[in-house]
Amino acid sequence: MKNKKLSFIKQALFVGMVILTFSCNDQDKGIAVNETSAEDKPMNFVIIFADDMGYGDLGVYGHPTINTPNLDRMAFEGQKWTNFYVGASVCTPSRAALLTGRLPLRSGMASNVVRVLHPNSKNGLPKSEITIAEQLKKAGYSTGMVGKWHLGHKPESLPVNHGFDYYYGIPYSNDMDLTRKLTSYGDYWKLWTEEYKDLTPADFNVPMYRGTEIIERPVDQSTMTKRYTEETTKWIRDNREKPFFMYLAYNLPHVPLFASDESMGRSVRGLYGDVVEEIDDSVGQIMAMLEEEGLAENTMVIFTSDNGPWLPTEISGGSAGLLRNGKGSTWEGGFREPGIFWSPGNINPKVVMEMGTTMDLFTTFSSIAGVPVPDDRIIDGVDLSPVLFGEGKSPRKELFYYLGRDLFAARVGAYKAHMITQEVYVQGAKQVSHNPPLLFNVEEDPSERFNIANQYPEQIQKIMRVVELHKANMKAGPDLLGERGPENLVE
């Protein structure tokens, strides 16, 4: 039934695209798609991406003192994915994976020298990569981005040169361009604990861009989420005549935490809670706008985050819930995120326990929009449509956990093998190799408490065969993150 509906949607989308092509060539005559019913309309896409938010930071994912009624509703009306992953457990490579549908090692957005791009980095996402925005433009979509980019701050690397018609946001993390002098590695972490209360937005020389122009520096970080919401809703209203793709990437709850005057002190979870609840408000406003404008029925909204909580920031960092460890690690707490899909009337409401990743959005959107995925390169994404629209199984059966350029762990089905582990955000920490690998059944033991390598050697063998095949087919890109100017104190 649902699968039939899906193929109907696909056909309708194809027809829609033909109409759209016509209307694009003849804009003055008005937009033909407006006169058709919901099912005839192409699907719009909105990706809402949080920064450093953990698996356990939303009410519906178990947080006891962060109030997220809008995301709770989104999950209850849509699909709450509980095995939804990112392509890397730090900012830049995770964002590269999301936008290209490819592991960041392929695009060169992975390094063992430095984990992410910095204000002194020389490079950005290569022009040769195809982003979701570029992919959807092939089907006539309007494409907008609001928020944190972190795939290169030089003009040629900014979103408007990677397929987005519009960009409003900051080019890298909100803690970069710190103007305070730090004298030791530990000083950085202290900023977010006892001392964080005296930080102001002026302590960070972060620029705000519109297109390729800096319009404010240092940006007033306390109003960022509010402004992102306004920019997003305005852009969608202005661009609703064509199918659209909006990528909204909040730069919070990454430290430094700043909330608007209205949100300060609202959450019993403290400032971190204020920030997440303000994001929840923002999501609620976007959902309400889509409903008011009659767009909800042919728009798919996805909410997720770039990586797990940044645990060394202590009370200023989030929670991975029952998952182990967080940002920067290859434990589940680093790679697994909330993943909520919402499209009333289209998406089958349920809790989904199968695997999906941010990389799969590239392939899934392409499939729904009827755009062939590129065949000149390896795309790691798979099409999640069978789960989203019906009772089908997820084609995602394997998962690779890289730290920088090294494959640390792999999951095949319920089993995950750690070939290498490493303490994260501990100065001088070394890689520790495991032979045999550590083995966990992450469905039965989601907290990775019980190493069962001795009991299930055949599962290790199975995973190692998948790993060997993966490595044999891996054509790694160059280390594009490593080239940069004088060292920053903290990566």
Added chain:
Amino acid sequence: MKNKKLSFIKQALFVGMVILTFSCNDQDKGIAVNETSAEDKPMNFVIIFADDMGYGDLGVYGHPTINTPNLDRMAFEGQKWTNFYVGASVCTPSRAALLTGRLPLRSGMASNVVRVLHPNSKNGLPKSEITIAEQLKKAGYSTGMVGKWHLGHKPESLPVNHGFDYYYGIPYSNDMDLTRKLTSYGDYWKLWTEEYKDLTPADFNVPMYRGTEIIERPVDQSTMTKRYTEETTKWIRDNREKPFFMYLAYNLPHVPLFASDESMGRSVRGLYGDVVEEIDDSVGQIMAMLEEEGLAENTMVIFTSDNGPWLPTEISGGSAGLLRNGKGSTWEGGFREPGIFWSPGNINPKVVMEMGTTMDLFTTFSSIAGVPVPDDRIIDGVDLSPVLFGEGKSPRKELFYYLGRDLFAARVGAYKAHMITQEVYVQGAKQVSHNPPLLFNVEEDPSERFNIANQYPEQIQKIMRVVELHKANMKAGPDLLGERGPENLVE
């Protein structure tokens, strides 16, 4: 608005009781309440109590691989309490607290010799205690209990001698009466890890009672949840003409874990997941029955558990989610539980982050049913009605965490002080006193990661004043758990 509705309900309940008193005196003429509208009817109560289920074991409380659609719906349609506590973090004292509205130290259901009642225990809950069942009988309620009692297995201590008209269930934990010989303390824990797969119900000589008669021994544990569901729905159907109180206490997911043939293997979480999902099914069947019979609109259903997960049972135990530690401890993972209130049309759907406890059910039900709480003893429960039916605040501002007969910790508002801590289920572990106490803000830091005693001495002082007052007013009952026959190996 909602408060107005509440007072209307209370008035209606009062009128209902008068009608009821009349109908009770004149039963042959039929039940007058049947002919009145929903709001005129007295409120029925159903407490559904799980055993050793952790804070993090339900989908809506964050578990990624246990599928609980019925409890998720119950939480979304009702109130999901995220700071809901039990009176003790082990079975017997927790159950005493629930049923009497009093800390177990008052009733004598607390001991430093042994934590719970055993098959060789001499005593049970004293006859002088007033249970919720006895309290509601004053308002003409029918009272039924199905499931695990654990407040004394001798005839005079069983539910039918503590205010319940009906009883079907087991008198103590399902792991008691173990027929295998264990030679060391560690052997017990091994049963639930590598070796648990070869256990059968026949390894436990547990009796099933109806009233005060043993009807099956050893009981077939694999069909317990199914049978409890059938007994519960039948009893409610049979007793719907009068207001009713049903106390359904599953003996699972306490070890040993057994599921019905239909549920075996259903969950990717393994046997523990099978068991919890079967409980979720059971709750769904009870909700559906209440809806089909038109009873949902004047019935309040509460779902919670007796204490946190039993962590030493490893893969056979549950998860406290992001909360620290579990069963037997005075960390949040021991005392905080899922707490879901459901009464469509009466209860204001929301997530509640204020404090509530199982002891408050005694007082809340009494208030709703219009029965004065006893004034000849201290009742620790408070009336949660202002939160349940309106926008009021919870009167619960303080919480006391006892281990056995000793007060280990206290919470006042957001702050919790640990005066004593102790490793649990570690042979020979001693109490460790803390001066100053460890201090945590459990709203901002729900995982109790950051001891802030040095930063907030005034919060410690405030808590210690509350503790002193509490201790001054504490009239402890005798240790009724300690008296028993030959030692059991494991408590």
